[in-house]
Amino acid sequence: MGSDHSPNLLLDAIENYALSIPDDIQLVVIGTPNWAKANCSVKFHPCAEFIGMGENPLHALRHKRKSSIAIGLRLLKEGAIDAFVSAGNTGALVSSAKMILGLFPNLSRPALLALMPTKKGTVAVLDVGANLQEKSSLLVQFAYLGAAYQKIQGIDTPRAGLLNIGSEPLKGTSERRLAYQKLNNINAAPFDFKGNFEGKSIFDGEIDVLVTDGFTGNVFLKTAEGITSFILDQLNSQSSKETLKTDDIAELRFRLYHTEYPGALLTGVKKTVIKCHGHANPENIIQGIKGAIEFTSNHFVQKLQKQYELTNPLPKT
Amino acid sequence: MGSDHSPNLLLDAIENYALSIPDDIQLVVIGTPNWAKANCSVKFHPCAEFIGMGENPLHALRHKRKSSIAIGLRLLKEGAIDAFVSAGNTGALVSSAKMILGLFPNLSRPALLALMPTKKGTVAVLDVGANLQEKSSLLVQFAYLGAAYQKIQGIDTPRAGLLNIGSEPLKGTSERRLAYQKLNNINAAPFDFKGNFEGKSIFDGEIDVLVTDGFTGNVFLKTAEGITSFILDQLNSQSSKETLKTDDIAELRFRLYHTEYPGALLTGVKKTVIKCHGHANPENIIQGIKGAIEFTSNHFVQKLQKQYELTNPLPKT
Numbered sequence: 001m002g003s004d005h006s007p008n009l010l011l012d013a014i015e016n017y018a019l020s021i022p023d024d025i026q027l028v029v030i031g032t033p034n035w036a037k038a039n040c041s042v043k044f045h046p047c048a049e050f051i052g053m054g055e056n057p058l059h060a061l062r063h064k065r066k067s068s069i070a071i072g073l074r075l076l077k078e079g080a081i082d083a084f085v086s087a088g089n090t091g092a093l094v095s096s097a098k099m100i101l102g103l104f105p106n107l108s109r110p111a112l113l114a115l116m117p118t119k120k121g122t123v124a125v126l127d128v129g130a131n132l133q134e135k136s137s138l139l140v141q142f143a144y145l146g147a148a149y150q151k152i153q154g155i156d157t158p159r160a161g162l163l164n165i166g167s168e169p170l171k172g173t174s175e176r177r178l179a180y181q182k183l184n185n186i187n188a189a190p191f192d193f194k195g196n197f198e199g200k201s202i203f204d205g206e207i208d209v210l211v212t213d214g215f216t217g218n219v220f221l222k223t224a225e226g227i228t229s230f231i232l233d234q235l236n237s238q239s240s241k242e243t244l245k246t247d248d249i250a251e252l253r254f255r256l257y258h259t260e261y262p263g264a265l266l267t268g269v270k271k272t273v274i275k276c277h278g279h280a281n282p283e284n285i286i287q288g289i290k291g292a293i294e295f296t297s298n299h300f301v302q303k304l305q306k307q308y309e310l311t312n313p314l315p316k317t
Numbered sequence: 318m319g320s321d322h323s324p325n326l327l328l329d330a331i332e333n334y335a336l337s338i339p340d341d342i343q344l345v346v347i348g349t350p351n352w353a354k355a356n357c358s359v360k361f362h363p364c365a366e367f368i369g370m371g372e373n374p375l376h377a378l379r380h381k382r383k384s385s386i387a388i389g390l391r392l393l394k395e396g397a398i399d400a401f402v403s404a405g406n407t408g409a410l411v412s413s414a415k416m417i418l419g420l421f422p423n424l425s426r427p428a429l430l431a432l433m434p435t436k437k438g439t440v441a442v443l444d445v446g447a448n449l450q451e452k453s454s455l456l457v458q459f460a461y462l463g464a465a466y467q468k469i470q471g472i473d474t475p476r477a478g479l480l481n482i483g484s485e486p487l488k489g490t491s492e493r494r495l496a497y498q499k500l501n502n503i504n505a506a507p508f509d510f511k512g513n514f515e516g517k518s519i520f521d522g523e524i525d526v527l528v529t530d531g532f533t534g535n536v537f538l539k540t541a542e543g544i545t546s547f548i549l550d551q552l553n554s555q556s557s558k559e560t561l562k563t564d565d566i567a568e569l570r571f572r573l574y575h576t577e578y579p580g581a582l583l584t585g586v587k588k589t590v591i592k593c594h595g596h597a598n599p600e601n602i603i604q605g606i607k608g609a610i611e612f613t614s615n616h617f618v619q620k621l622q623k624q625y626e627l628t629n630p631l632p633k634t
Contacts, residue, residue, distance in 0.1 A: 053485055119550065132482075165531075165532060198539045200542045202540075215490060216536050220516075222516035223544075226519060227540075227541045227548075228544060229517065229520065
């Protein structure tokens with residue numbers, strides 16, 4: 001409901017997509033009754049209200065208990081659905097998910113995790129927008145969370161880095177410096193801490209997990225997306241127009257957009273929640289649903305919690 | 318002295334560059350005596366010590382009064398030189414410049430300003446690393462500072478935006494939200510406040526000034542640089558190799574690197590100070606020197622101060 005695109009358009013796309021998936025997967029759309037369609041092939045679950053993008057998340061959380069986000073998360077909690085995909089208000093989604101679904105033990109806040117392509121593989125970036133304040137103890141927890149994610153992907157000892165404005169240990173804010181110290185001093189960590197990384201060196205592929213606060217992580221993600229679009233448009237409009245293979249550009253654009261558009265996994269909550277961007281178009285939402293189906297089929301979130309609990313010996317601070 | 322490249326290499330490049338400039342411009346190199354060269358064509362001003370990249374800026378400021386940065390800024394203050402270019406420790410440079418050169422009236426902290434190309438022009442981004450803490454009153458001052466910069470470039474009413482993680486007024490941290498309110502409520506501002514901008518929309522060219530704190534601004538700048546390099550390398554290495562015009566790529570790479578590599582102007586201090594990145598190679602340093610010469614010839618910093626004083630009616634808070 002909170003997306004920048006009309007619920008009607010999204011519903012059409014979802015209905016169309018539903019035709020292509022196995023019968024044992026059922027899609028449920030949660031929206032205000034005015035968007036319900038006659039003879040719709042996907043299940044429509046009505047909600048009384050929804051939370052707008054500009055609303056204060058905590059206010060909405062308290063006063064809109066019948067919003068699409070609140071209802072979806074309760075259905076998820078009760079087991080009526082297995083995964084929840086939303087393009088709505090991030091703050092409201094994250095706070096509600098934390099409250100309704102609960103967090104992994106020894107974790108203070110969930111983190112949105114996005115995958116970014118690099119010259120050598122894929123780096124898991126977290127947090128990309130669930131929490132806006134920088135806190136060293138949280139950054140350390142995110143290193144464990146990101147490492148658990150990459151371990152499930154088959155990386156035995158994920159290499160972790162801290163997003164910063166220089167590589168030296170003393171660089172950055174006081175919380176960043178504290179996080180560096182803490183990460184550097186962990187005994188028998190499930191990850192190999194490689195130190196501070198600047199935005200420019202992340203694409204070299206020297207790390208598997210990039211730890212950051214949600215505000216900076218979000219700027220990182222969206223800047224990468226913005227400049228990708230800018231560069232590819234520039235190359236397309238230049239004299240190389242006729243000589244540049246549009247296939248290559250399209251593929252690269254897809255890979256880089258891929259970071260945000262299938263949606264970020266809300267890691268740290270006990271069920272599968274995918275956050276799509278508010279600008280996400282119908283095709284992007286379908287990618288988010290595909291991601292949700294894949295995570296659910298693989299019991300990914302259960303594995304993630306197990307891995308996190310196994311590797312994180314730190315009490316919550 | 319604090320650069321990642323050998324002072325020897327930098328000195329060679331500067332010596333070579335000195336041959337190409339008019340006789341009335343004199344280059345002065347400040348370094349420890351061990352780097353002095355016999356029969357050098359540029360003036361060498363010895364310093365007793367220098368501040369390393371990993372050093373605590375405030376400690377260095379207090380205890381290394383004979384460092385290249387301290388000596389260079391004092392020469393600048395005394396009028397023995399007209400501009401100072403450094404690739405050294407940012408924190409030490411900024412704090413020393415503030416203390417030794419003094420700030421514009423009604424300004425709390427200086428800001429590093431970098432220029433970023435967009436689809437329609439150039440956006441002045443500040444701060445890109447002088448101050449790491451986010452404070453709404455400072456963000457407002459930076460809007461005035463950036464507007465003064467763009468006014469001198471011929472833009473009558475610069476359009477200003479706030480770097481944020483969404484366009485809605487309530488997005489972001491509490492300081493961001495406060496800055497939005499303040500910027501939105503100024504009467505007769507010398508800029509047209511266009512609201513919040515995400516990293517992805519900045520390249521559309523809808524604003525002339527992008528206001529942000531130094532940490533996030535630095536991440537923004539370096540991510541743009543990193544992804545540029547990544548994309549262009551990818552396109553080069555793909556099958557398009559033979560069909561892609563390398564001229565176009567080189568030109569685009571230059572334009573995007575240009576944001577950081579000629580160095581950022583330290584705006585808000587009363588003399589011309591250019592900060593080059595620590596990784597800056599000899600060629601980049603020469604670009605920084607060229608920028609310094611141009612700013613000095615145009616009396617840019619004096620104009621900037623005049624413009625800032627003229628347009629900023631706010632007392633320092």
